[in-house]
Every structure is written in structure tokens, then in C-alpha cells.
Amino acid sequence: MAEVTGIKDYIRPENLVYSKTRLMTDNVLHYCPGCGHSTAHRILAEIIDEEGLQQDAIGISPVGCSVFLYNYIDIDWQEAAHGRAPALATAIKRLCPDKFVFTYQGDGDLAAIGTSETIHSCNRGENFLIIFINNGIYGMTGGQMAPTTIPGMKSSTSPYGRDTVRMGFPLKITDIVATLPGTYYVSRQSVHTALNVRRAKRALKKAVQYQSLNRGTCFVEIVSNCPAGWKMTPVEANKWLEENMLPYYPLGDLKVPQPEKDLNPGSTD
């Protein structure tokens, strides 16, 4: 392994504060430089490692840029047809109720072709975690307009910017599922700065812990960048994300679990 180091005197095992988790395999990620998918994979792997779920986790990888997700995190995986990850996760969770099941989907997979599966599985309150990566574009196929493309945003099929009169408004699917009674915890985060990565990791960890209670679907949206699809450098893309995407997709928890006594007003404890 070729590497460059800082001051070598400090490099001792007892001084280690951060290293790549052992759950990430040594395969080189196929993503473009600066892609938010890679960061999301890493925090997901760290959480599964910290929670000790490597034996029990079953992931559903989607169709889209993250289709090769099963190459990168060392747990059990199943590949779903385009958009059908929540349907497959429903089946797996019902067959293996003691496993931790999650899906990892992009916006083309979850908010376009798989809208019906997503909304119905959330409405049924299936006990799995949905991780939704929203970069406002179809990254893998060449940057076409997605349902989540924000108004005025340029893509290869809306070269003058998304015109809401002709092309309609973006779909805030996270806000939609937050209104459904079947969801237990719904949050929107981003991974474009160190602070936001840490917040996203905290929210995702909370979702994983809530999932073990089996009280409904947990849904975490991660607003991400797509430097190649947006035709920007990674640093510019992160800046653009902060200035344009985040006002439209504000970060924070959209639905937090109610305390037990609020759910059951009659109970005394």
C-alpha cells in the first residue's frame, strides 16, 4: 500500500482516532471523485460495525450508481429489480423477522420507478430501514432530470433548467412518508461537510437502533451531490448543494417517535 504520512512519531496504535472500518472491503469504490454515495457507504458500514450487526444485517442493493454496493460492505446482500427493493425487503423481513433488514436506494430507484413500493411499504409499516440518497439527478445514466430535480436546476434533459410549468414540481417523498402512520422515524441529512457527516451518522445510528424495536419503517434521506452529473468539481458541487438543494430540502428530523404514553393515552406507565 503506497501511502504518505504526517509526523511519524505520533503514529502509534494507542493514538488512533479514526481509520476505515473493517466492514468496508478493500475493493476500490467505483464512484466518481467526491461522490456522496461513498461517504454514505462508509458511515453505514461504521454503524453496522459499532452496533455489532454484521451477522444479522441483510441489505438490499438497488439499481443505479450504488448497484455494486454489495462489493463494498461485508454483510449479506440481495440485489433487487429496479425500484423493487422495499418489496424484496418486506419479503425478507417477514421470512426472517429477527434480522436487521435495510434498503439503500437512489432517487431514480426510490422516487421514480419505485414510488409505489416505497409508499405502500411505509404505509404498511414494514419493519425495515430505508436509506434514500437524493442527488436530484439520474447520475448513472448521464444526468437526466429526476423527480427530485429542484426547480431551475439544469440536467441533460432540462438544459435550460427545470421549468415547473412544463415539467412539474419536485417530489418531496420524505415529507410524504413522514405523514404516513406506518413510519416510525423519518429524517433528512446530508454528507457534504464534516459536521453534516457526523449528524447524518448520528441520525442513521438512531434509525438502526429504532429499527430493532420493530415498530414501523425508518426512513433516512441523505441529500447528496453528483459532481459528474452536475458538471462541477466536487468542492463546487458541495457548495452548490448547500446553496440550492438544502433550502429546498431542509435538513433535520421530520418524524420522531412519540413517547410510549403518548401512543397509548390510557396506559398509566
Place this chain on the structure above:
Amino acid sequence: MAKIRGSIVIDIERCKGCEICMVTCPTGTIKMAGQVNHKGYFYAWPANPELCIGCANCAVVCPDGVITVYKTKI
């Protein structure tokens, strides 16, 4: 008063040169190298290692997880 000092190790062959660590580093420790790795990317390297405080922000934002961080008090 004890000073906090850090040190980073960068796996340059996995680095894709996205520069996000460079803009995230609060002390200006990391710069992009003037030469490329085998994939052809200008990789990140600790140009000013004595400035590192071991905050791990670079490692937390690094999409490819190429940075390992060590921190100590001297």
C-alpha cells in the same frame, strides 16, 4: 499546557483527488500533490504535517476512506 498534535496517513493509491479534505482541513495541513498516482489523480498529502491537530474532519468527509488519523498530547 499540553498541546494536541495529530498525524495523518493517506493511502495515495486509493485517493481520487476530490479535494474535499483540503477545503475541510481547518489548519491547512493537507494540500494536493504536484504528481499523480497510478490512476492519474493528483492525490492529497500532508504538506504541513506540523499543523495537524488530529481533528479527523478530513477522514470523516473523505468519500473513499483513505485517511487514517492519530492524535496525541505532547
